Amino acid sequence: MTESEYLRKVLGDQTLADDSQEMKELRDERDNVWRLLAAEYGTAPVRRVGGSGAKGTMNKEDFDLDLPYYFPRDDDSAGDTLKEIYESVEGVLSKEYRVERKGVAVRLHDKEGKIDFHIDVVPGRFVNGSDGDAFLFPATSGKERLQTNLEEHIAHVKNSGVIDEIRLGKLWRTRKKIQLKTFALELLIIDILSGFSGTLAEKLEKVLIEFRDNSENLSISDPANTGNDLSGMLTTEVRNFLKSAARDTLNTVRSGGWKAVFGEIQEESSNEVLRRISLASPISRPWGYHE
Amino acid sequence: MSEPWYRMRPALLEVDRQQVLQAQPKLEMIDTGDAVLFRGPFLLEEGGKVHEQFDVEVAVSPRSQVDIPVVREVAGRIPRQLDPHHVIKDDGTLCVVLPEAYWYHYPEGLRLDAFMMGPLRSHLAGQTFVLQGLPWPQKEWPHAADGSLAFYREILGADDRAAVRLMLMLAKGSIKGHRECPCGSGAIVRNCHRDAVWKASERIPRELAQRTLYQLWKRRQGQMTPQEPIRA
Incomplete structure (x- = not known):
């Protein structure tokens, strides 16, 4: 088995089935969030679903759900300013969750704070009408507002052609406990691999070589708004972590291959794989519109 | 019937086309004038290995971008039998999902690539067991x-x-x-x-x-x- 074939097996092993307990719990919590918000604000705000599921970059060991919740331009039911909207939504969610401010989002935990639901609700207001760009409130940065476009973010990642590389990069980051935001990591990988061709293993190696040799010069820009300064995501501490973790991993790969990094993967037969695929969708039971 | 959404907003269809081809690179989009179809081998792939494949034709719903598409298996591998294959005898349509279950689970509907890589992929994987004379792993709805x-x-x-x-x-x-x-x-x-x-x-x-x-x-x-x- 080649290094790239092995890495694809790692990805197969990390695939989160749609009928898995984690996905069911995620969907149930999402529904609960929508219900809470609908009870307070009705149906005018636009609900969206983002995160790793929407982008195709979900891993068993690393997944999240972004729930943008945008008010139409002329809707002031949650407040006039972005800050008021953010705080109003935060208040509604805090009836049933322990909430944590996380950038432009409200991260949800159970009331005791023991369970992280991996759900980020992102309150905002559309720049025009009820579609397209939105203004968000960067609660933890001290800024007044940030303009962005979720669809463009999702499309940028989804159409990057490097989804597998991103998933492996996320898995590597999670296992190395590097405090780099997913969005920043995605943008870095897309940028580094832009115009680079090679096998999956070569591309992953290229990313790590950049992290090792060029960590001081790494930069990211918001694909939906180049005016957004995202450099705050790449602190000196994060750059140093990336550099040393990449160096260690590349040394490990040189001596023991990628298996020494990600570990053994148990083989599945084709029938086992197909059975798992057949059960993956929650609506996979066939029907028939004839008697 | 009003103009299909893909005639009014061709840019959206192009986005769908790109996403479908990223998910299923062997499919090809064909615009017959009357309909928009994705046709070709549908790969049941995982971990870099193709475990099975079916030749399919997926007709994009003219009503909405997230409506349930009509799917047919076109190579004749799956017999046109309602039992046990859930295929309509007259036109070869695969009964992939129960509409009530679809909207209940996906209130905003699924874009075409998500439908293909979700319910359709599971359906075709299930068909491989039925072709071996085994029951549907995911069970079946009555007709x-x-x-x-x-x-x-x-x-x-x-x-x-x-x-x-x-x-x-x-x-x-x-x-x-x-x-x-x-x-x-x-x-x-x-x-x-x-x-x-x-x-x-x-x-x-x-x-x-x-x-x-x-x-x-x-x-x-x-x-x-x-x-x-x-x-x-």
Whole structure:
């Protein structure tokens, strides 16, 4: 088995089935969030679903759900300013969750704070009408507002052609406990691999070589708004972590291959794989519109 | 019928095309003038290995970008038998999903690539077992109105009468928290099957419940022929 074939097996092993307990719990919590918000604000705000599921970059060991919740331009039911909207939504969610401010989002935990639901609700207001760009409130940065476009973010990642590389990069980051935001990591990988061709293993190696040799010069820009300064995501501490973790991993790969990094993967037969695929969708039971 | 969405907004179709081809690179988009189809080998791939493949034709729904597409297997590998393959004999359509279950689970619908890599991929993987003479791993819904009835029974965890009561509520659009729960427990909806009833009323198009009730009524009148289609 080649290094790239092995890495694809790692990805197969990390695939989160749609009928898995984690996905069911995620969907149930999402529904609960929508219900809470609908009870307070009705149906005018636009609900969206983002995160790793929407982008195709979900891993068993690393997944999240972004729930943008945008008010139409002329809707002031949650407040006039972005800050008021953010705080109003935060208040509604805090009836049933322990909430944590996380950038432009409200991260949800159970009331005791023991369970992280991996759900980020992102309150905002559309720049025009009820579609397209939105203004968000960067609660933890001290800024007044940030303009962005979720669809463009999702499309940028989804159409990057490097989804597998991103998933492996996320898995590597999670296992190395590097405090780099997913969005920043995605943008870095897309940028580094832009115009680079090679096998999956070569591309992953290229990313790590950049992290090792060029960590001081790494930069990211918001694909939906180049005016957004995202450099705050790449602190000196994060750059140093990336550099040393990449160096260690590349040394490990040189001596023991990628298996020494990600570990053994148990083989599945084709029938086992197909059975798992057949059960993956929650609506996979066939029907028939004839008697 | 109004102009298909993909004629009015071709840029959206192009986005769908790119995403479908990223998910299933061997498919090809064909615009026949009357319809937009994705045709070619559909790969059941994982971990860099193709475990099975079927030649399919997926017709994009003209009604909406997230409506259920019509899917056919075109190489004749899957026999045109309702039992056990869930294929309509007349036109070879695969009965991939129960519409009620689709809207219940995906209230915003699924874009074409997500439909293909979700329900359709699972369906085709299930067909590989049926082709070996084995049962569907994911089980099956009964056909026609019985499938819908079974679905409502399941979400309530109750019997046919309860399922019909829920359908009547949905068909009339008269869901209220203080009304008696359709499950027959005697409790009000708010204190009983609140989540299931709320979800069903919010998500499942009213016409689906009306259609199923109509089919059940017709069958009771003895007017329904065995091959009369009930289309979504």
